[in-house]
Amino acid sequence: MARNKAFDETQVLDKAVELFWSKGYNCTSANDLVDTLGLSRSSLYDTYGDKHALFVKALKRYKQELGGKLIEMIEQTEDVKATIAEILQMIVEQDRTAINPKGCFMVNTAVELSGTDPEIANIVNGNRADIEKALQTAIKRGQEKGQFSSRHDPIALTRYFINTFFGLRISIKFNNDPKILKDIIEVSLSILD
Numbered sequence: 664m665a666r667n668k669a670f671d672e673t674q675v676l677d678k679a680v681e682l683f684w685s686k687g688y689n690c691t692s693a694n695d696l697v698d699t700l701g702l703s704r705s706s707l708y709d710t711y712g713d714k715h716a717l718f719v720k721a722l723k724r725y726k727q728e729l730g731g732k733l734i735e736m737i738e739q740t741e742d743v744k745a746t747i748a749e750i751l752q753m754i755v756e757q758d759r760t761a762i763n764p765k766g767c768f769m770v771n772t773a774v775e776l777s778g779t780d781p782e783i784a785n786i787v788n789g790n791r792a793d794i795e796k797a798l799q800t801a802i803k804r805g806q807e808k809g810q811f812s813s814r815h816d817p818i819a820l821t822r823y824f825i826n827t828f829f830g831l832r833i834s835i836k837f838n839n840d841p842k843i844l845k846d847i848i849e850v851s852l853s854i855l856d
Contacts (some may be wrong), residue, residue, distance in 0.1 A: 766835065
């Protein structure tokens, strides 16, 4: 007869997201997992499988929760330029005052593992593709409404802003000077004029 689990799997998975996000995959040990998640090794592995399987579940959880919120924000906007500005500012504010900026779990994972792990690369690329699709639709809509210039192709603008979002996430990890970050945002938004 199977025993009921004495823990909330979703809460444990959220803790795993935070741990992997702050330490990365390779620097997270089995002891880190046991200590942070508050589970015995047997409960951890019986429920989530090995470290890699837990990491995949954590990355998918991040994609669903944070990626989903970003996509919803983009899809529901009436003012596309203002929403892009808001996203850029959110990226800055998330880590600007942190002692150890975490950046973006998805971007960190792309840098650490995408070149060596096809399963992880598929998740990272799927996340980027989902955001890109929503943003491209929004940019095209913003151009049609005259909210900003139609000088650039919507696909090219989308790729530019995806790159800016991800690049800003990396930049802020090693330089959180407000003037530099403000310059990046202002110049990025000027491309829409």
